[in-house]
Amino acid sequence: MVMGAATLGLVAAPALADQAPNTYTNGQGYYGGQIFWAQTYADTGSYPQSQGGEFTVYSTGGDGLLLGNGAYAETTRGIVSGESFQTFCVEWNEHIYWNQSLNIWVSESATTSPDVYGSGSHAWQGGVPDVGDDLDPKTAYLYHQFAKGVLSNYTYAPNTGRATSAGQLQLALWAIEGEYGNPGTLTGQALTWYNEALEATTLGNDNAITWAGIGDVRVLQGYVGNDFRQDQLYVVPLPAAVLLGMLGLAAAGLKLRKFV
Numbered sequence: 001m002v003m004g005a006a007t008l009g010l011v012a013a014p015a016l017a018d019q020a021p022n023t024y025t026n027g028q029g030y031y032g033g034q035i036f037w038a039q040t041y042a043d044t045g046s047y048p049q050s051q052g053g054e055f056t057v058y059s060t061g062g063d064g065l066l067l068g069n070g071a072y073a074e075t076t077r078g079i080v081s082g083e084s085f086q087t088f089c090v091e092w093n094e095h096i097y098w099n100q101s102l103n104i105w106v107s108e109s110a111t112t113s114p115d116v117y118g119s120g121s122h123a124w125q126g127g128v129p130d131v132g133d134d135l136d137p138k139t140a141y142l143y144h145q146f147a148k149g150v151l152s153n154y155t156y157a158p159n160t161g162r163a164t165s166a167g168q169l170q171l172a173l174w175a176i177e178g179e180y181g182n183p184g185t186l187t188g189q190a191l192t193w194y195n196e197a198l199e200a201t202t203l204g205n206d207n208a209i210t211w212a213g214i215g216d217v218r219v220l221q222g223y224v225g226n227d228f229r230q231d232q233l234y235v236v237p238l239p240a241a242v243l244l245g246m247l248g249l250a251a252a253g254l255k256l257r258k259f260v
Contacts, residue, residue, distance in 0.1 A: 025105035025221045026124040032104040032220060032234075033066035035059065037096060038080055052170035053088035054162075055232060056080045057104075057220075067106070070237040071216060073149030075156040087232040088143060088170055090123050090135070090219060092179040094230045102229050105221040106236075121218040123177070123231040138176045138197035139233070140217035141210075142169065147235045152196065153189060169193060 038056045058080045059065040069077040069085040076086040096102065107121045123133040145151040146169060154169065155161040168189040174180035175194065183194050200210035216236045222229035 025107070025223060027107050027109055027122060029106045029108040029121075029218075029221075031063075031066065032106045033059070034063040034101055034103050035065050036101050051089075052167070052174070053232075054086045054166040055088065056084050057087055057232070057234075058084035063103075067104075067234060068237045071235040072147050075149045076147050085234070086147070087220070087234065088146075088166075088173050089230050089232055090133075090139065090173060090177050090179065091231050092174060094222070094228055096222065096230045100224065102222040102224055104232075105223070106234065107219040107221050107231075120214060123219050124221050124228060133177065135214050135217065135219050136176050137201045137211060137214055138194070139173050140214035141197045141200050142172060142176075142193055143217050143233045144211075144215055144235060151193070153192070165189070172197075 035057050036059070038058070039054065056079050057065065057067075065083055067083075067085075069083055072085045078084060079086065107124075109120060120134045122135060142151065146154060149156060151169070153165075155165040171181065171190040172186060172193045175183050175186050175190070176197070183191075186194050197211075201212070203209055216238070218234050218236055220232045220234050222231055
C-alpha cells in the first residue's frame with residue numbers, strides 16, 4: 001500500500017546477490033536489485049485504489065534492477081524505462097513511500113519452519129503477521145494473464161479506463177490473498193476476475209484445470225535496511241535453455257505433422 005509523503009529520506013540498503021536468505025527477507029530466493037517505483041496510467045487523476053497498483057518497477061541508483069522483463073507483453077513493460085515492468089501489491093499492511101527506493105528479494109521457497117511458512121513463493125508479514133503467506137494460485141493466474149496482456153476485459157490502452165481496470169484487479173488480488181476484503185465482498189469486474197481465476201484453478205466438469213500452482217509468478221519481497229516494505233508480483237522469464245528446448249520440440253512437431 002502506498003503511503004503519502006515520506007517522512008524518511010531516501011535510504012539505500014545495498015545487498016549482495018548471495019546474501020543469506022533471512023538477513024532482510026524470509027525464505028530462499030535471490031536478490032533482485034535496488035528499485036524505484038511509480039504509479040502510472042492514472043488517467044482519472046488517481047487510481048480508484050490509489051494505495052495500490054498498477055505500479056511500475058524500474059531501476060534507480062545503487063545496485064539497479066537485476067530482473068529482466070522478457071516475460072511481459074509490450075503493454076506491461078517498458079513504460080518508464082526499457083527494463084521496467086508493471087506489477088501489483090499483494091499486501092495491505094506493508095507500505096511503500098514516495099521518493100524511497102526499495103531492495104527486492106525474489107521469493108522462491110521458505111527455509112525456516114516450512115510447516116509454518118509454506119514452501120512456495122510467499123509474502124512476508126503484511127496482513128499475515130509473523131508468518132509467510134504463500135502466493136495463491138488464483139493470484140498467480142490473474143497476474144500472469146495481466147502481464148501477458150491477455151487478461152479478459154482489462155483496458156490496456158492508456159487514458160481510456162486503464163486506471164479503473166487497475167483498481168478492480170487490485171481489489172481482486174487483495175481479496176484472494178486475504179489482505180483487504182474477501183471474495184464475498186467483491187463486485188463488478190473484480191468479482192468477474194475472481195470467478196475466472198477460481199474456474200481456471202479448479203477441477204471442473206471436464207476434469208481439467210487451466211492453471212496449476214503458481215506457474216512463473218513470484219513474490220518480490222520489499223525491504224529498506226531492516227524494515228519490510230510492500231511485496232509485489234513478478235513473472236520470471238523463461239530460461240533460454242528451456243525456450244530453445246520448447247522451440248526444438250515445436251519444430252519436431254511441425255516436421256512430424258508435415259510427413260505423417
